[in-house]
Amino acid sequence: MFEKCEGIVIKNTDYGESNKILHIYTREFGKLSVMARGAKKPNSRLAAVSQIFTYGNFLFQPSRGLGTLQQGEIVSSMRYIREDIFKTAYAVYVIELLDKAVEDKKKNPFLFELLLRTLEYIDEGYDTEIITNIFEMKMLNVLGLYPSMDKCAVCGSRAGAFAFSIRENGLLCDRCFGRDPYRLPLSQPSIRLLRIFYFLDINRLGTISVKESTKKELRQAISMYYDEYSGLHLKSKRFLSQMEELKKGLKPDEG
Numbered sequence: 001m002f003e004k005c006e007g008i009v010i011k012n013t014d015y016g017e018s019n020k021i022l023h024i025y026t027r028e029f030g031k032l033s034v035m036a037r038g039a040k041k042p043n044s045r046l047a048a049v050s051q052i053f054t055y056g057n058f059l060f061q062p063s064r065g066l067g068t069l070q071q072g073e074i075v076s077s078m079r080y081i082r083e084d085i086f087k088t089a090y091a092v093y094v095i096e097l098l099d100k101a102v103e104d105k106k107k108n109p110f111l112f113e114l115l116l117r118t119l120e121y122i123d124e125g126y127d128t129e130i131i132t133n134i135f136e137m138k139m140l141n142v143l144g145l146y147p148s149m150d151k152c153a154v155c156g157s158r159a160g161a162f163a164f165s166i167r168e169n170g171l172l173c174d175r176c177f178g179r180d181p182y183r184l185p186l187s188q189p190s191i192r193l194l195r196i197f198y199f200l201d202i203n204r205l206g207t208i209s210v211k212e213s214t215k216k217e218l219r220q221a222i223s224m225y226y227d228e229y230s231g232l233h234l235k236s237k238r239f240l241s242q243m244e245e246l247k248k249g250l251k252p253d254e255g
Contacts, residue, residue: 002070003062005029008115009054010095014040020050022069024058025098025115030106034060034067046072053078053091053119078123089243090128093236094118094135100232101142114138117202127208129215129244134205136222137197145229147171149198154179162191164221166228171195184224190217 007026015021020039025031039046049056049072056074060067081087098115102108118135122128140147148170151158157173163183165172171191172183186194193214210218226232 001061002059003029003067005032005058005060006075006112007032007056007058008112008119009050009052009056010099012036012039012050012052018044020046021066022050023099025102025112026058027109027112028107030108031099031102031104032060032067033104034058034069036069039069048077049074051077051082052095053081053123055116055119076120076123078119080123080125081119086243086247087122087128089236089240090132091119091122093234093240094122094132096234096236097136097139097232100234101139108142111142114202117205121205126205127210129219130208130210133193133218133222134197134200134202136226137194138200138202140198140225143230143232145225147198147225149195152176161188164191164194166224169229184217184221186217186221187214190214190221193218194221 005024005026005028007024009022010025010031011023013021015035018038018040020036021033022036023031023033036046036050038044039050041047046069048054049058054074055076055078056072058072059070061070081091094115098111102111114135118131121131147153151171152162152173153165153168153170154172154176157175159173161174162171163177164170164186165180165183167180167182172180177183193210
């Protein structure tokens with residue numbers, strides 16, 4: 001018996017002289033692994049569809065262990081991600097974050113749609129850093145994390161100026177600042193964007209334009225929150241930080 005699925009290749013591993021093991025995040029089955037026999041051969045019909053980031057339709061034979069890929073049809077190769085080292089760095093981080101956050105064969109169509117749209121936005125040339133921030137905020141619930149992003153985490157107020165508190169797990173209104181002397185005094189635009197990113201339907205994303213100073217605050221807040229609560233230590237995160245430093249070095253001097 002064969003099964004069909006819509007999926008994205010999130011990892012591939014060489015197996016033997018000519019085979020690959022594909023880890024695919026699918027709409028129908030969640031994360032699954034299949035053997036793509038002969039996929040390392042350049043003339044193999046499975047070679048192209050086995051590339052990381054590939055979005056396509058797959059036909060596989062399931063088993064108790066490793067299934068076997070029979071055929072695949074590419075919907076999008078996400079070629080512009082692979083052709084740009086900065087886009088690749090962000091996309092690899094997104095994929096590793098998802099891979100570490102979910103168990104095998106746990107169906108989650110919402111998460112599949114989130115991953116697909118995130119990679120498509122990166123491929124289409126949207127601001128990679130902001131798209132990644134949105135993905136990080138949307139992944140919090142998947143990780144079992146529920147920061148208070150629509151009201152003060154202490155008193156429940158929805159009015160006034162806000163800071164972001166790692167210790168209090170969310171926003172902190174100006175009347176409750178004393179509860180956390182180590183709160184992050186983010187600018188109000190950064191606070192507003194954190195709220196938007198957390199609640200946003202990613203399919204309704206419009207034009208994005210964010211100042212570099214705001215991006216820095218967003219990066220700091222999200223990174224500190226993940227370090228405190230997620231328990232994840234991702235290799236791709238370190239590489240991404242190196243890429244961000246490289247990008248800064250490549251920018252022309254201002255003024």
